Amino acid sequence: MVKSLKQSKNKGLTLKNKLKLSLNNFMERKWRNLLIATATSIGFIGVLISFGLGNAIVGMINDSTDGGNIPSQIQISLSAKSATRGVLNADDEKFIRSQIKSDDIKYLESPFGMNMASLTLDGKTMDFSKDLPNYSQVISLYKNTKISTSRNDKDKISAGKPFKSEDEKGLTFPMSFVKRYNQETGKKLKAKDFIGKEISAQIVENTADGTKVADIKTKIVRIVDDSEDAEESNSYMPAKQLEELLKENGFTKTVSYMLLELKDPAKTKEVTK
Known part of the structure; x- marks a missing residue:
């Protein structure tokens, strides 16, 4: 070589x-x-x-996360000293706003709700009084429609349009409601089949004088996926419509907590002191 x-x-x-x-x-x-x-x-x-x-x-x-800033939502409820009152009112909201500059507040929401004892859809009545599923509780939607929730997130909406107006009328149900309805009726309806359907429901309120009962009617406008988050299993209704229904039937609007978020998350610690 x-x-x-x-x-x-x-x-x-x-x-x-x-x-x-x-x-x-x-x-x-x-x-x-x-x-x-x-x-x-x-x-x-x-x-x-x-x-x-x-x-x-x-x-x-x-x-x-709003440009990389992880939001910090503050939940406000009554202190132990005021526990006898039980609920927050308009004076409490005024006090909160007096303690924080309005320019610093991104939103301040006061969620409230009502309970359904039963619901009738296409002739089928579903009784919620025994097992009290999450969707038997109707929670008010945020008045600020820009707050990110499953109700205005296209990726989490199984059927219907995103929530964009506080003047909207109708109920938002989770997929767990759809599954139960199909189980009880033997049907194989999809989420989209529920949109626009009229429902009648019996709502209840327990008071010191006894139990109040009333019948309401509305329609289904949205179905959301709750398979990954049990907190999404409640039903929802725009605050404006829900408040009108409570007032019409002599029910009490009960606010047990408020949700506050600041424009600058860095100020959260200072506010909560």
Whole structure:
């Protein structure tokens, strides 16, 4: 082999010999070369994919956390000293607003609700009085429609349109309600089949004087997915409509807590002191 190389050096390599030598050299190391080429290509593509996913994830975080600032929602309820009163009222809201600059408040909401003892849909009456499923409790939707919830998130809405107006009228039910209705009726309805359907419900309120009962009618406007979050299993109604129904039937609007969020999450600790 050494002799052959010496001869080649003395005589010089022709183009044909150069190509032949290169091919032999490549074939002797073909597996190593193949692995290097494959690893290089995968690495390059991997960097491109990682870069793309990275930008997407950063964008998603910014969208869901208001530019990267993780929101800090404050729940306000009565102190133990005021527990005998039980509920918050308009004076409490005024006091809260007097303690915080209005420019610092992103929103201040006062959720309230009502309870359904039964519901009738297409001639089928569902009794909620025994097991009290989460969706038998109707909670008011936020007046501020920009607050992110499953009711205005397209990815979590199984049927119907996102909640965008406080003047909307109708109920939002979870998929767990759809499943129970199908089980009790033997039907195989999909979420979209419930949209626009009229329902009648019996609502109840327990008072010191006894139990109040009233009948209401409305329609279903939205079905949301509650498979990953049990907290989404309640039913919801716009605050404006819910308050009107309570007032019409002589029921009490009960606010047990308020939700506050500041525009600047960094000020949350200062406010809660």
